[in-house]
Amino acid sequence: MEALIHEVYPVASADYTSAGHASADIKKKLKMLGVGGDVLRRVAVASYEVELNLVIHSQGGHLDLNVFPDRVELVSEDVGPGIPDLSLAMREGWSTANEEARSLGFGAGMGLPNMKRNADEFDIQSEVGKGTVIRMGFRLA
Amino acid sequence: MTIGDMVDILKARVLLGEDKLDTPVYTACCSDLMSDVLAFVDEKTVLITGLTNPHVIRTSEMLDLKCLVFARGKVPSDDILESAEEQGLVVITTKATAFSACGMLYEKGLRGVPVPLEWDKEGKEGA
Ligand SMILES: Nc1ncnc2c1ncn2[C@@H]1O[C@H](COP(=O)(O)OP(=O)(O)OP(=O)(O)O)[C@@H](O)[C@H]1O
Ligand SMILES: [Mg+2]
Numbered sequence: 001m002e003a004l005i006h007e008v009y010p011v012a013s014a015d016y017t018s019a020g021h022a023s024a025d026i027k028k029k030l031k032m033l034g035v036g037g038d039v040l041r042r043v044a045v046a047s048y049e050v051e052l053n054l055v056i057h058s059q060g061g062h063l064d065l066n067v068f069p070d071r072v073e074l075v076s077e078d079v080g081p082g083i084p085d086l087s088l089a090m091r092e093g094w095s096t097a098n099e100e101a102r103s104l105g106f107g108a109g110m111g112l113p114n115m116k117r118n119a120d121e122f123d124i125q126s127e128v129g130k131g132t133v134i135r136m137g138f139r140l141a
Numbered sequence: 142m143t144i145g146d147m148v149d150i151l152k153a154r155v156l157l158g159e160d161k162l163d164t165p166v167y168t169a170c171c172s173d174l175m176s177d178v179l180a181f182v183d184e185k186t187v188l189i190t191g192l193t194n195p196h197v198i199r200t201s202e203m204l205d206l207k208c209l210v211f212a213r214g215k216v217p218s219d220d221i222l223e224s225a226e227e228q229g230l231v232v233i234t235t236k237a238t239a240f241s242a243c244g245m246l247y248e249k250g251l252r253g254v255p256v257p258l259e260w261d262k263e264g265k266e267g268a
Contacts, residue, residue, distance in 0.1 A: 005202075012227035016196075017195075019196075019199075020196065020202075023199075023203060024199065024202060024203075027203065037225075038169035041184075041204065041205070042182070044203040044204070045179045045203055045204070048179065048200070048203045049176065049179060052175075073158050102195050103174040104175075104192070105173055105174055105192045105194065105196055105197065105200075106174075106175060106176065106196075107174075108175070108176040108177050109176075110174070110176035110179070110180050111175055111176050113180075114176060114179055114180050114224075117180075128247070139168070
């Protein structure tokens with residue numbers, strides 16, 4: 001199926017000033033398409049979490065938005081450093097966020113569990129030295 | 142309870158949204174951890190926080206929050222207030238600490254956001 005919207009947002013490592021702008025734009029675009037309520041909130045929360053993880057933990061990457069008539073897809077892909085232990089990373093409360101990120105209110109270790117809870121489909125692949133790919137799907141009612 | 146009632150209870154100062162003080166408040170959440178806020182807060186909730194950085198405003202935007210309460214008399218910088226204003230947020234600041242602000246509101250009947258049931262299970266596993 002052809003995407004109604006296909007958008008690629010580059011996300012730079014440690015760029016706290018722009019962090020969250022991609023998610024704000026994604027939310028705006030979906031709203032304009034008439035997506036609202038629970039799905040919009042779930043996409044917004046998951047995209048914010050995944051975007052902030054790119055800023056805080058990755059060496060840079062991009063967040064892609066694909067909108068199909070019946071579903072929204074978010075794909076985050078980065079160039080490293082990768083996650084050594086995925087089951088640990090998925091656990092609520094586990095975080096390796098640095099002081100700077102913590103001082104801004106990040107590092108609760110809730111981002112990945114939040115994404116999983118909010119997305120209808122969630123897949124994470126990671127390889128140390130290569131990077132992390134996260135795919136999330138959201139059904140449109 | 143309305144936002145205006147909260148202003149009275151907390152002896153707060155209204156920084157933004159003077160015209161929206163009759164907005165009803167259903168639940169509250171007090172946290173400085175953005176992911177905790179993102180985990181279980183919805184648009185009917187007031188966020189009480191000690192953080193005044195732009196990420197608090199962006200988190201509020203993601204959740205369509207209506208009202209932010211800054212504790213310990215904190216006032217965000219003008220550019221942060223500007224983006225809050227664009228979102229139509231009501232922003233108030235109280236001299237009370239976060240703990241005391243929560244206590245005062247709780248005493249007057251305001252309650253926390255319910256934590257989803259499924260978490261009880263997860264919590265036990267983790268413990
Ligand atoms: N894109 C990524 N690249 C490398 N490591 C990552 C990436 N995303 C997450 N991680 C690792 O997984 C851990 C858990 O991520 P999660 O988003 O759940 O929590 P957090 O970002 O540390 O804190 P919070 O999201 O609550 O602010 C991170 O601390 C980090 O070690
Ligand atoms: Mg995170």
